[in-house]
Amino acid sequence: MSDWRRKNEETDEADFAELMELEEELSYEDGYLHKKRSARQAELRKKRKRNQLIREIILIALFVIATIVIIIVVRKCTGDDKKPSPSESQESTPKNTTEFVTDATEDTTRASRETEFTVPTRLPDVTTEPVPQTEPTDPPATEPPTEGTTEAQGMIYNGVQLPPYRPLQQGASVAVQSGITMPSWVVQDLIPVDGAHRPGLVINPIKHVVIHYVGNTLSSAKDNRDYFATPPDSPVYDGRQVSSHFIIGLYGEIIQCVPLNEVAYAQGVSASSGRPNHNWDAISIENSHYNDAGEFTSMTEDSLVKLTGWLLQSYGLPANTDTIMRHYDCSGKACPKDWADNPARYEAFVQRVADYMAAHPNIAAEYP
Numbered sequence: 421m422s423d424w425r426r427k428n429e430e431t432d433e434a435d436f437a438e439l440m441e442l443e444e445e446l447s448y449e450d451g452y453l454h455k456k457r458s459a460r461q462a463e464l465r466k467k468r469k470r471n472q473l474i475r476e477i478i479l480i481a482l483f484v485i486a487t488i489v490i491i492i493v494v495r496k497c498t499g500d501d502k503k504p505s506p507s508e509s510q511e512s513t514p515k516n517t518t519e520f521v522t523d524a525t526e527d528t529t530r531a532s533r534e535t536e537f538t539v540p541t542r543l544p545d546v547t548t549e550p551v552p553q554t555e556p557t558d559p560p561a562t563e564p565p566t567e568g569t570t571e572a573q574g575m576i577y578n579g580v581q582l583p584p585y586r587p588l589q590q591g592a593s594v595a596v597q598s599g600i601t602m603p604s605w606v607v608q609d610l611i612p613v614d615g616a617h618r619p620g621l622v623i624n625p626i627k628h629v630v631i632h633y634v635g636n637t638l639s640s641a642k643d644n645r646d647y648f649a650t651p652p653d654s655p656v657y658d659g660r661q662v663s664s665h666f667i668i669g670l671y672g673e674i675i676q677c678v679p680l681n682e683v684a685y686a687q688g689v690s691a692s693s694g695r696p697n698h699n700w701d702a703i704s705i706e707n708s709h710y711n712d713a714g715e716f717t718s719m720t721e722d723s724l725v726k727l728t729g730w731l732l733q734s735y736g737l738p739a740n741t742d743t744i745m746r747h748y749d750c751s752g753k754a755c756p757k758d759w760a761d762n763p764a765r766y767e768a769f770v771q772r773v774a775d776y777m778a779a780h781p782n783i784a785a786e787y788p
């Protein structure tokens with residue numbers, strides 16, 4: 421009995437030992453598997469994270485590239501419409517004239533003006549419209565606009581000896597400007613695009629016609645046109661940037677210096693004045709005068725009525741004191757001097773233009 425018992429106990433012990441051994445093995449295998457699974461899990465997580473990161477980087481890169489492309493495209497599109505700030509004054513007038521002297525106060529530094537010309541919008545119109553360029557071989561000499569003005573000695577007007585009338589020759593010209601056909605009674609002698617007098621900037625929609633006097637008694641339309649055309653590299657260039665779309669002379673002759681679709685430097689004001697700069701939305705007309713009071717001859721004024729009326733009709737504008745402005749109304753300058761000193765004469769002129777337009781509802785057709 422005790423033998424069996426001992427044997428049985430021994431067997432039991434052996435069984436127990438094996439059981440422990442197996443359990444130990446099992447737990448070892450569990451641990452191994454667990455470790456292996458954990459390692460694999462960590463590897464997969466890492467891989468997933470890396471792929472995610474790569475996808476994000478690619479997405480960001482694509483976004484950045486797209487943004488850059490959009491910016492470039494937008495800049496290219498809007499870049500052409502960019503204009504320099506229309507806040508600077510650009511006007512001055514011939515030497516030794518009252519207007520010239522007072523203009524100096526409105527002038528800006530050379531450097532700031534030069535920066536303005538680094539970004540000019542060159543005229544697409546001039547090249548797209550049918551452009552007969554300078555034609556020295558084709559001289560349609562203009563007839564003097566009023567009779568009795570061809571005398572070699574010049575006319576005596578209100579007791580003042582006028583310089584002789586010299587027939588004008590058409591110079592550089594553009595037949596159609598801003599869709600408006602230029603009439604034959606305007607002599608085109610466009611000054612060169614030089615970045616100074618004629619910057620070649622596209623003008624905004626026209627809202628006004630601004631009237632000036634040249635401030636240089638008895639100077640002709642041609643004299644003033646040639647002054648505007650002084651090359652910036654000429655030794656006689658005075659550093660001023662000044663021009664006008666039209667100049668009317670003592671005998672009523674009309675010269676165009678700057679095309680209708682371009683800015684002329686005639687009635688600019690400095691930004692500090694707080695006034696709008698009408699260089700950007702007005703056609704300017706300079707006028708010769710026969711005395712220092714700045715009075716126009718009747719021939720000058722007759723041409724001025726016709727030209728102003730034709731311009732207003734061409735732009736579909738009425739004649740009133742808003743559409744017809746004096747330089748005085750733009751900047752406070754005494755220009756035209758006679759109309760600044762005698763506002764009633766300016767008002768009478770506006771009325772004359774209104775009456776003329778009513779009597780001639782289609783000046784362009786009537787006087788092509």
Ligand SMILES: [Zn+2]
Nearest residue numbers: 632633747755
């Ligand atoms: Zn003026």
